[in-house]
Amino acid sequence: MVAKYDLNDDTVVVVIGTGAGGGVLANELAQKGVKVVALEAGGRYLPEDYVNDEWDSFGQLAWLDARSTSGDWRVAKDFSGLPAWIVKAVGGTTTHWAGASLRFQAHEFKTKTTYGDVQGANLLDWPIDLAEMEPWYEKAETKLGVTRTGDREGLPGCNNYKVFEAGAKKLGYSEVHTGRMAINSVEYDGRSACQQTGFCFQGCKWGAKWSAAYTDIPRGEATGNLEVRERAHVLKIEHDASGKASGVLYADQDGNQHLQKARIVCVAGNSIESPRLLLNSASSMFPDGLANSSGQVGRNYMRHMTGSVYAVFDKPVRMWRGTTMAGIIQDESRHDPSRGFVGGYELETLALGLPFMAAFLDPGGWGREFTTALDSYENMAGMWIVGEDMPQETNRITLNHDLKDQYGLPAPNVHFDDHPNDKAMRAHAYKQGMAVYDAVGATRTFPTPPYPSTHNLGTNRMAENARDGVVNRWGQTHDIDNLFISDGSQFTTGAAENPTLTIVALAIRQADHIASEMGAGNL
Amino acid sequence: MTVQTKPKGMTRRQLLSRSVAMGAAFVAGPGFIAGSDAAWAMETTALQPASMATLIQMARDIYPHDRVGDEFYAAAVKAYDTEDAAPEIEAGIAALDAAARGKGHASYIETGWERDRVDILRGMEDSTFFQRIRGGLVTGLYNQKAVWPLFGYEGESFSQGGYIDHGFDDINWI
Numbered sequence: 001m002v003a004k005y006d007l008n009d010d011t012v013v014v015v016i017g018t019g020a021g022g023g024v025l026a027n028e029l030a031q032k033g034v035k036v037v038a039l040e041a042g043g044r045y046l047p048e049d050y051v052n053d054e055w056d057s058f059g060q061l062a063w064l065d066a067r068s069t070s071g072d073w074r075v076a077k078d079f080s081g082l083p084a085w086i087v088k089a090v091g092g093t094t095t096h097w098a099g100a101s102l103r104f105q106a107h108e109f110k111t112k113t114t115y116g117d118v119q120g121a122n123l124l125d126w127p128i129d130l131a132e133m134e135p136w137y138e139k140a141e142t143k144l145g146v147t148r149t150g151d152r153e154g155l156p157g158c159n160n161y162k163v164f165e166a167g168a169k170k171l172g173y174s175e176v177h178t179g180r181m182a183i184n185s186v187e188y189d190g191r192s193a194c195q196q197t198g199f200c201f202q203g204c205k206w207g208a209k210w211s212a213a214y215t216d217i218p219r220g221e222a223t224g225n226l227e228v229r230e231r232a233h234v235l236k237i238e239h240d241a242s243g244k245a246s247g248v249l250y251a252d253q254d255g256n257q258h259l260q261k262a263r264i265v266c267v268a269g270n271s272i273e274s275p276r277l278l279l280n281s282a283s284s285m286f287p288d289g290l291a292n293s294s295g296q297v298g299r300n301y302m303r304h305m306t307g308s309v310y311a312v313f314d315k316p317v318r319m320w321r322g323t324t325m326a327g328i329i330q331d332e333s334r335h336d337p338s339r340g341f342v343g344g345y346e347l348e349t350l351a352l353g354l355p356f357m358a359a360f361l362d363p364g365g366w367g368r369e370f371t372t373a374l375d376s377y378e379n380m381a382g383m384w385i386v387g388e389d390m391p392q393e394t395n396r397i398t399l400n401h402d403l404k405d406q407y408g409l410p411a412p413n414v415h416f417d418d419h420p421n422d423k424a425m426r427a428h429a430y431k432q433g434m435a436v437y438d439a440v441g442a443t444r445t446f447p448t449p450p451y452p453s454t455h456n457l458g459t460n461r462m463a464e465n466a467r468d469g470v471v472n473r474w475g476q477t478h479d480i481d482n483l484f485i486s487d488g489s490q491f492t493t494g495a496a497e498n499p500t501l502t503i504v505a506l507a508i509r510q511a512d513h514i515a516s517e518m519g520a521g522n523l
Numbered sequence: 524m525t526v527q528t529k530p531k532g533m534t535r536r537q538l539l540s541r542s543v544a545m546g547a548a549f550v551a552g553p554g555f556i557a558g559s560d561a562a563w564a565m566e567t568t569a570l571q572p573a574s575m576a577t578l579i580q581m582a583r584d585i586y587p588h589d590r591v592g593d594e595f596y597a598a599a600v601k602a603y604d605t606e607d608a609a610p611e612i613e614a615g616i617a618a619l620d621a622a623a624r625g626k627g628h629a630s631y632i633e634t635g636w637e638r639d640r641v642d643i644l645r646g647m648e649d650s651t652f653f654q655r656i657r658g659g660l661v662t663g664l665y666n667q668k669a670v671w672p673l674f675g676y677e678g679e680s681f682s683q684g685g686y687i688d689h690g691f692d693d694i695n696w697i
């Protein structure tokens with residue numbers, strides 16, 4: 001029986017957002033017998049609803065509320081109203097994600113210590129380390145069914161991967177494989193094996209790719225402890241006279257507002273909406289927004305150093321056939337300052353369909369230089385670059401009081417300037433990526449600029465000291481005991497790896513902590 | 524392309540014979556435009572047929588694909604043929620023709636070489652009109668399912684059980 005809680009029930013834990021962080025947290029808490037109300041701005045879409053068409057799917061799932069951009073990043077010019085590509089749906093961006101699931105490296109939890117002072121970067125060590133995270137990573141890998149972890153086999157290589165692998169080997173790279181993916185190579189956990197349909201970004205119609213939408217959410221509901229309210233958009237977190245979170249105000253699908261009382265509030269709206277919600281919840285007691293005594297709410301916005309390299313060959317590749325992200329080169333992910341930058345990056349294959357390729361290959365480009373590239377679409381291979389970017393205090397989410405969302409609330413502005421370290425790393429990665437394809441006979445290569453951010457991180461960062469960040473080692477805000485942050489905005493630094501495995505591992509760990517603190521009467 | 528007025532009661536053949544050839548399409552009177560090879564035809568309601576013909580040429584010059592027929596470009600810009608959009612589009616076309624005359628041509632569509640037309644477009648690349656047309660084409664042209672096979676793109680495979688048995692790893696030259 002799916003639970004149903006009263007708006008005045010102040011014994012429930014309210015989770016805001018049901019993506020990688022919130023969806024997993026809600027289920028894990030429910031499994032432990034905790035009463036949970038999860039509020040999700042989006043609707044519910046399951047594999048039978050997913051549309052294997054790039055723009056139709058984007059229209060179905062993407063978060064398209066008003067947003068603005070500023071800063072020197074190219075996204076602000078090419079996609080000024082769409083700083084990030086994220087999902088508004090039950091299951092959040094885990095419907096869209098490609099499934100690459102990598103653990104952080106040990107030094108990436110300790111960047112201040114490892115990299116030293118980097119001018120203009122607000123580096124900080126995480127208050128936790130890899131050894132502490134390892135058991136949680138293992139639980140996360142088991143939950144997601146990550147290939148090449150445990151006894152799970154890797155996926156077979158598709159055409160796009162084969163080109164990439166051959167180039168990588170010619171170049172002398174050795175850590176090259178079909179990735180650690182939350183995509184089943186064989187049937188696992190009641191979900192089918194990957195059928196290489198090639199629309200991982202549009203929601204996997206086979207359920208072969210893990211998404212909270214059809215795993216954690218229904219399982220949590222099956223316990224009878226979790227109520228998911230869809231199309232429930234949270235506008236504000238309320239607090240009582242003592243400064244503790246007391247409930248959340250949300251709008252239902254008809255725009256009617258309700259106040260759900262809460263014992264604990266966990267925020268997991270992804271790294272733009274989460275800080276925005278804290279800022280929009282300012283009160284006379286907390287004039288700078290909730291949990292913002294450090295002034296760090298919304299700051300240190302990270303999006304990974306990214307870019308893509310596409311290449312054209314004299315023969316067909318047909319990269320769209322098969323998994324969207326089908327393999328990885330990890331040799332460059334090490335920290336090796338002799339390359340001219342701190343931190344490292346991963347190279348991961350990526351395929352776009354013709355409609356997205358036209359939009360993203362060279363945004364704004366036209367004329368024959370552009371169209372002859374698309375004429376060779378069938379002969380194209382592609383990869384994505386993902387590397388550690390530097391946290392900067394001035395890269396931040398602020399409230400844009402001149403732009404309002406559909407509820408009349410200030411929209412978020414996303415400001416981002418590339419750090420010189422990001423630029424040096426991108427230049428290196430473009431060179432290496434193009435060399436991979438040149439090694440197997442590319443006739444033309446394209447160093448393609450970053451897309452709207454898919455990885456949004458760091459805007460409520462974790463810090464040992466309350467003055468340096470927003471949350472402590474458990475994702476609990478330093479200022480308000482019963483207010484937690486449960487998504488990627490907790491990240492102190494971004495590491496070179498795709499973030500979701502770490503978001504999930506932190507959510508499992510946080511659920512464990514919250515349940516035991518509740519049991520002990522501390523929360 | 525041909526643009527043509529559509530007097531009531533005329534046959535398609537009569538229309539075509541009366542038409543004035545303009546580039547690859549011809550205007551066949553108010554409200555009607557067709558491909559010179561009569562392979563396609565389109566009615567306009569708000570835009571002047573001549574403006575639609577120019578718009579189609581402009582679309583092709585922005586995203587030239589020699590293996591993609593005019594009908595796809597026509598479909599891509601058809602959405603501008605509304606009462607709301609027409610005034611701005613007509614003004615944009617007028618500016619385009621003025622720019623062409625400024626470079627010694629009779630009009631945009633009567634500028635013979637693509638390089639000369641591209642030169643005219645480069646001169647107005649930052650205008651709202653140009654950016655609106657270019658931006659609209661990104662989805663208007665490339666998101667037409669009928670155009671995908673011309674690029675070799677096969678689209679969805681779920682209906683046939685995925686690419687797992689349909690060549691996901693069939694590359695044979697690497």
Ligand SMILES: Cc1cc2nc3c(=O)[nH]c(=O)nc-3n(C[C@H](O)[C@H](O)[C@H](O)COP(=O)(O)OP(=O)(O)OC[C@H]3O[C@@H](n4cnc5c(N)ncnc54)[C@H](O)[C@@H]3O)c2cc1C
Binds near residue numbers: 098235269
């Ligand atoms: C195309 C694409 C490919 C990706 N591939 C990978 C990959 O291969 N590997 C990887 O690790 N990561 C990948 N990612 C990133 C990954 O999806 C995100 O890191 C992850 O989903 C973030 O989790 P989250 O919990 O922070 O937010 P989300 O998963 O985005 O969930 C946030 C949820 O909160 C809801 N919400 C927001 N505000 C409110 C509000 N006010 N009220 C109610 N609900 C609200 C949203 O609707 C959403 O459902 C990819 C992302 C994209 C877009």
Ligand code: SF4
Binds near residue numbers: 193197209323324
């Ligand atoms: S390629 Fe595999 S994981 Fe991706 S959508 Fe298809 S079946 Fe799902």
